[in-house]
Amino acid sequence: MTTMTAEATVPAVCLDSVTRTYGDVRALDGVSWAFPRGGFTAVMGPSGSGKSTFLHCASGLDRPSGGTVQIGGVDVGRLSEARRTRLRRERIGFVFQSFNLVPSMDVEQNIMLPLVLGGRGADPAWLDEVVRRVGLSDRLRHRPSELSGGQQQRAAIARALITRPEVVFADEPTGALDPSTARDVLRLLREAADLTGQTVVLVTHDPVAAAWADSVLFLSRGRIVDELTAPTPAAVMARWGSL
Numbered sequence: 001m002t003t004m005t006a007e008a009t010v011p012a013v014c015l016d017s018v019t020r021t022y023g024d025v026r027a028l029d030g031v032s033w034a035f036p037r038g039g040f041t042a043v044m045g046p047s048g049s050g051k052s053t054f055l056h057c058a059s060g061l062d063r064p065s066g067g068t069v070q071i072g073g074v075d076v077g078r079l080s081e082a083r084r085t086r087l088r089r090e091r092i093g094f095v096f097q098s099f100n101l102v103p104s105m106d107v108e109q110n111i112m113l114p115l116v117l118g119g120r121g122a123d124p125a126w127l128d129e130v131v132r133r134v135g136l137s138d139r140l141r142h143r144p145s146e147l148s149g150g151q152q153q154r155a156a157i158a159r160a161l162i163t164r165p166e167v168v169f170a171d172e173p174t175g176a177l178d179p180s181t182a183r184d185v186l187r188l189l190r191e192a193a194d195l196t197g198q199t200v201v202l203v204t205h206d207p208v209a210a211a212w213a214d215s216v217l218f219l220s221r222g223r224i225v226d227e228l229t230a231p232t233p234a235a236v237m238a239r240w241g242s243l
């Protein structure tokens, strides 16, 4: 019989009654959700429904106005700014629509940056594995400006994976890419969940992108109003239409 460790039973990220207000605006209005370890979840919703706010709160970039966010069982709201930064650096990987690579650094330096910032050394075997996975072995000495958009995003994914984070948050990572390049990026996120058991949270407007996930959460007016499991693009579109 397999014995589950306590660690394995704790959700990767757990939100409990999370609210986030900006003045009179309730960007998040009592959101509770537990993201299982190794799961791939997409978050969709109309413009202004709270997706970015959700991502910022769930990843510890921002503190909620009310409720709690736990990352790996740690209550993020109780941490000092410095500890919250450290927790993010050690446990979370981020991928953004605009890639956010450092222009003056080459691909390898960009990928290694989170380790350097955290004062950690490289594991050459893992660097090789990550670089091979994203298909950039022959581009390590190139600057971001010498890469296509898809290659830049693949470098950004490698940078997100280099610390072996427990959770990867991706905010519209395919928003600036053509469909075939977008597919490569989504496959990498899928592999992060399937091959290395990372928890992936993807914010997207795109039903085709959302269909790569195990389940899709729908946000409306700061609340989770629906969940679709085993999504297909058609099912996501139909559910989206009913929001």
Ligand SMILES: Nc1ncnc2c1ncn2[C@@H]1O[C@H](COP(=O)(O)OP(=O)(O)OP(=O)(O)O)[C@@H](O)[C@H]1O
Pocket (backbone or CB within 6 Å): 022, 025, 026, 027, 045, 046, 047, 048, 049, 050, 051, 052, 053, 054
């Ligand atoms: N820093 C801020 N100050 C004031 N209001 C904010 C701030 N950030 C977000 N909001 C408001 O909170 C609500 C949710 O915004 P949020 O950016 O989370 O939505 P979103 O679903 O990500 O939108 P989009 O798809 O357009 O990016 C909106 O009404 C927005 O105007």
